[in-house]
Amino acid sequence: MFAARLEDFQAAAARIAGDAARTPLLPAGITATGREIRLKAENLQPLGSFKIRAGANAVAMLGESLKGAVATASAGNFAQGLALAARRRKLQLTVHAPDNAARVKLEAAVKLGARIVEHPFADWWRILSTRQTGADDGAFIHPVAEVGVMLGNGTIGLELAADWPELDTVVVPYGGGGLISGIALALRALGRKVRIVACEIETAAALSAAFAAKEPVRIERKPSFVDGIGSSFVLPEMWPLVSRLVDDVVVVSLSEAEAAVKTLAVKHHLVAEGAGAVAYAAAHSDRCGGKHVAAVISGGNIDPGILGAILARN
Amino acid sequence: MFAARLEDFQAAAARIAGDAARTPLLPAGITATGREIRLKAENLQPLGSFKIRAGANAVAMLGESLKGAVATASAGNFAQGLALAARRRKLQLTVHAPDNAARVKLEAAVKLGARIVEHPFADWWRILSTRQTGADDGAFIHPVAEVGVMLGNGTIGLELAADWPELDTVVVPYGGGGLISGIALALRALGRKVRIVACEIETAAALSAAFAAKEPVRIERKPSFVDGIGSSFVLPEMWPLVSRLVDDVVVVSLSEAEAAVKTLAVKHHLVAEGAGAVAYAAAHSDRCGGKHVAAVISGGNIDPGILGAILARN
Numbered sequence: 001m002f003a004a005r006l007e008d009f010q011a012a013a014a015r016i017a018g019d020a021a022r023t024p025l026l027p028a029g030i031t032a033t034g035r036e037i038r039l040k041a042e043n044l045q046p047l048g049s050f051k052i053r054a055g056a057n058a059v060a061m062l063g064e065s066l067k068g069a070v071a072t073a074s075a076g077n078f079a080q081g082l083a084l085a086a087r088r089r090k091l092q093l094t095v096h097a098p099d100n101a102a103r104v105k106l107e108a109a110v111k112l113g114a115r116i117v118e119h120p121f122a123d124w125w126r127i128l129s130t131r132q133t134g135a136d137d138g139a140f141i142h143p144v145a146e147v148g149v150m151l152g153n154g155t156i157g158l159e160l161a162a163d164w165p166e167l168d169t170v171v172v173p174y175g176g177g178g179l180i181s182g183i184a185l186a187l188r189a190l191g192r193k194v195r196i197v198a199c200e201i202e203t204a205a206a207l208s209a210a211f212a213a214k215e216p217v218r219i220e221r222k223p224s225f226v227d228g229i230g231s232s233f234v235l236p237e238m239w240p241l242v243s244r245l246v247d248d249v250v251v252v253s254l255s256e257a258e259a260a261v262k263t264l265a266v267k268h269h270l271v272a273e274g275a276g277a278v279a280y281a282a283a284h285s286d287r288c289g290g291k292h293v294a295a296v297i298s299g300g301n302i303d304p305g306i307l308g309a310i311l312a313r314n
Numbered sequence: 315m316f317a318a319r320l321e322d323f324q325a326a327a328a329r330i331a332g333d334a335a336r337t338p339l340l341p342a343g344i345t346a347t348g349r350e351i352r353l354k355a356e357n358l359q360p361l362g363s364f365k366i367r368a369g370a371n372a373v374a375m376l377g378e379s380l381k382g383a384v385a386t387a388s389a390g391n392f393a394q395g396l397a398l399a400a401r402r403r404k405l406q407l408t409v410h411a412p413d414n415a416a417r418v419k420l421e422a423a424v425k426l427g428a429r430i431v432e433h434p435f436a437d438w439w440r441i442l443s444t445r446q447t448g449a450d451d452g453a454f455i456h457p458v459a460e461v462g463v464m465l466g467n468g469t470i471g472l473e474l475a476a477d478w479p480e481l482d483t484v485v486v487p488y489g490g491g492g493l494i495s496g497i498a499l500a501l502r503a504l505g506r507k508v509r510i511v512a513c514e515i516e517t518a519a520a521l522s523a524a525f526a527a528k529e530p531v532r533i534e535r536k537p538s539f540v541d542g543i544g545s546s547f548v549l550p551e552m553w554p555l556v557s558r559l560v561d562d563v564v565v566v567s568l569s570e571a572e573a574a575v576k577t578l579a580v581k582h583h584l585v586a587e588g589a590g591a592v593a594y595a596a597a598h599s600d601r602c603g604g605k606h607v608a609a610v611i612s613g614g615n616i617d618p619g620i621l622g623a624i625l626a627r628n
Contacts, residue, residue, distance in 0.1 A: 024338045026358055041358075043583040044340055262618065269357040269585040269614030300583030304576065308625030311618045 004151060006189040009158055012057045012151040019056035019085055020155070021045050025163040025294065028268055028280075037283050037293050039264075040160060043272050043300030047108075049228075050156065050179060050298050051081030057152030058141045059085045066091055069138025073097075073128040076105025077228060077299075078143035083112035094137040098124035102227070129237075144176030145237045153182025154189075160294050161190050169290025171250070171283045173275040173298045174198040174207045175229040177238035183296070184245040195247045195290060199282035201257060201274065204230025208249045210239065225306050226257055226274030228299055248289070250282040257281055261302070261310050273302040318465060320503040323472055326371045326465040333370035333399055334469070335359050339477040339608065342582055342594075351597050351607050353578075354474060357586050357614030361422075363542075364470065364493060364612050365395030371466030372455045373399045380405055383452030387411075387442040390419025391542060391613075392457035397426035408451040412438040416541070443551075458490030459551045467496025468503075474608050475504050483604025485564070485597045487589040487612045488512040488521045489543040491552035497610070498559040509604060512556070512563045513596035515571060515588065518544025522563045524553065539620050540571055540588030542613055562603070564596040571595055575616070575624050587616040 023044050028037040042050040055078065059070060071094040072082055079095040086093040093114040097106055098121045106116050117135075119127065127133055131140045143149065160167055160183070170187070172180040184196045198207055203222040210216045216234040234242070252260075260277035264270045272280065276297035282288050283295035337358050342351040356364040369392065373384060385408040386396055393409040400407040407428040411420055412435045420430050431449075433441065441447055445454045457463065474481055474497070484501070486494040498510045512521055517536040524530045530548040548556070566574075574591035578584045586594065590611035596602050597609035 021338075021340070024335075024358065026335070027360065044338065044355075046341065048581075048583055265579075265585045265621070266618050267362075269362055271579045271583040271585060304580050304625045307579070308622040311622030311625070 004147070004154065004185050004189060008151055009154045009186045009189055013155045013158055015060040016053055016056040016152060016155060019046070019088065020053045022159060025160065026268065031284055033286060035291055035293055037295060038164060039268065039270070039280065040156060040294055040296045041270060042156070043270060043276055043297050047080050047084060048300040049077060049081070050153065050296070051078050052084060053155055054078065054149040054152035054178065055081030056085040058082065058146060058148030059089055059091060061148040061151070062139055066139055068092060069094070070141055071096065071133050071137040071139070072141045072143055073124060074143045075101040076109065079109040079114060080105065080112065082141060083109045083114040087113045092138070094133070096124060096127050096133055144178035144235060146178070149178050150182040150185060153179045154186030156296065157183040157186025158190070161187060161192050164292065164294060166292040167192070167194055167294055169195040169197060169288065169293040171197045171199055171279045171288060171293060171295045173229045173279050173296065174200050174249070175231070175275065176235055177242045179296070179298065181238065181241050181245055196245055197282065197288055198246045198249045199278050200249060200251050201226040201230050201278055202251050202253050204232070205251045206231050206234050207242070207246070208251050210234045211243070211249055215239070224254055224274070225302070226254070226278060228273055228275035229278065250285055250287050252278045252281045252285070258310050261307065264297070265307070265311060270297060271300045271302065271307065272297050273299045275299060318461070318468065318499050318503060322465055323468045323500045323503055327469045327472055329374040330367055330370040330466060330469060333360070333402065334367045336473060339474065340582065345598055347600060349605055349607055351609060352478060353582065353584070353594065354470060354608055354610045355584060356470070357584060357590055357611050361394050361398060362614040363391060363395070364467065364610070365392050366398060367395070367469055368392065368463040368466035368492065369395030370399040372396065372460060372462030373403055373405060375462040375465070376453055380453055382406060383408070384455060385410065385447050385451040385453070386455045386457055387438060388457045389415040390423065393423040393428060394419065394426065396455065397423045397428040401427045406452070408447070408449070410438060410441050410447055458492035458549060460492070463492050464496040464499060467493045468500030470610065471497040471500025472504070475501060475506050478606065478608060480606040481506070481508055481608055483509040483511060483602065483607040485511045485513055485593045485602060485607060485609045487543045487593050487610065488514050488563070489545070489589065490549055491556045493610070493612065495552065495555050495559055509561045510559055511596065511602055512560045513592050514563060514565050515540040515544050515592055516565050516567050518546070519565045520545050520548050521556070521560070522565050524548045525557070525563055529553070538568055538588070539616070540568070540592060542587055542589035543592065564599055564601050566592045566595045566599070572624050575621065578611070579621070579625060584611060585614045585616065585621065586611050587613045589613060
């Protein structure tokens with residue numbers, strides 16, 4: 001199992017200081033049952049999500065060994081963070097994407113200088129699993145199961161610990177597992193006893209299913225506006241890590257997620273994408289537990305039309 | 315003229331630390347003409363606007379001399395900030411409001427424990443001008459032309475100076491003049507040469523008219539969704555101060571303000587009210603000038619329906 005020392009996370013924080021923001025931890029009130037909630041506003045990062053931390057740390061760690069080129073397999077989110085970091089270091093990035101990826105996310109990576117190679121989904125999944133792109137297009141950086149990625153994501157854990165000594169619970173959206181693992185490992189490296197709660201949307205709750213079955217199982221995934229998290233299968237190479245690091249999983253309904261998007265905008269003046277709103281909803285749920293609870297608002301890239309429609313509803 | 319020393323602002327910053335947040339200064343890109351823009355996100359304050367700074371500082375400065383009661387004249391925004399600060403210090407707040415004030419803002423103050431007394435507009439304006447409420451309801455704190463208010467607002471200037479050594483221009487929404495004066499005086503006290511740019515909405519540009527006439531003149535004010543700034547007349551007691559402190563005024567159109575609301579939400583993931591969006595629009599305008607420009611996003615309290623409608627439009 002990947003074991004990182006505190007100094008590894010601290011080195012990552014120093015490495016990404018020029019790329020990523022040190023985001024604020026914003027007070028979000030106290031629930032009726034006396035639980036204090038704060039929001040780690042990763043939606044205020046450049047490009048609007050935490051991905052810049054991992055992207056920047058991964059390329060900076062590889063440093064001169066990269067010889068000018070780097071590759072990844074991504075449906076778009078990680079590709080953007082990596083593309084920005086690569087451009088700043090004058091590295092050519094090749095993104096291997098599934099042919100069902102959202103156009104708008106791939107186009108954003110192209111604008112940042114990335115080259116896109118599309119593959120049928122099965123071929124793309126094979127690249128993600130084997131890290132073999134079939135081309136000599138540079139060092140491969142896995143979007144999730146990568147030391148540099150988890151160290152980059154772990155810098156969030158360092159900031160949470162520094163900003164809130166009383167923190168006892170952190171709620172993290174579960175996508176591929178890289179975000180929650182990085183944060184959990186950083187808090188452990190600091191010697192902080194903090195409950196690690198993963199959150200999922202009801203329509204794509206693969207982690208919850210894996211915990212029930214005690215191993216990754218294939219589930220039916222229904223697409224929704226919560227497009228940044230949720231898969232049909234927990235990445236097998238992440239399961240040993242997340243099954244040990246995650247204390248609990250809270251599954252949020254679509255209507256809870258929509259209400260959270262609205263409350264975040266109206267009350268806290270933050271635009272959050274579905275995944276970030278799921279963390280907010282989970283943190284407010286009594287299913288989450290804890291007294292001092294930080295919710296990681298992982299990103300803000302929500303379609304304006306969807307946000308507008310949610311705001312217009314009661 | 316009110317002259318504050320640096321230590322007065324520093325004392326205010328210490329005084330409000332438990333009430334107000336130290337808000338982030340967020341990078342917002344570089345314009346086509348090479349001007350770097352950053353956003354002072356006062357919409358992330360408790361209650362969603364900068365007003366908590368002034369309210370908290372004003373009541374904390376008066377301290378024990380208050381004898382349990384305090385009064386103000388406000389149409390709602392300042393009343394909320396003052397109400398929160400007063401409640402924390404167990405002070406009874408009486409808010410004298412014009413009878414055309416927005417219900418929702420007065421109700422928010424009531425929820426925070428304030429008592430509301432409504433007056434016909436002319437009577438209310440007399441209270442605002444004379445500070446005589448006609449009742450023995452505690453020390454009167456003026457929402458704008460008050461030392462404690464300007465010192466509280468000035469803490470924004472201290473934070474801007476600390477966070478951005480290269481800052482050369484700050485753009486501030488012009489309502490009553492207390493926000494821009496506080497920020498300008500704090501930057502002067504620090505010895506920082508920063509251009510002070512006021513911004514207004516085209517439908518209520520009283521300051522721009524006053525600069526043209528070299529004295530406050532009455533203008534026609536059309537109501538719009540930009541309800542936090544703009545009046546029909548520059549407060550005469552603020553004119554000597556603002557006419558010396560303000561270097562320039564940028565007037566923004568309603569369509570520019572709407573576009574700024576949308577861009578702030580979609581690109582920067584911040585919900586801003588009209589006044590805050592006006593600062594964003596003005597900072598991006600070539601009419602503003604400067605190379606390192608901070609826009610004060612003064613608040614985030616926009617009607618969800620209005621925000622939804624703006625997001626739904628192209």
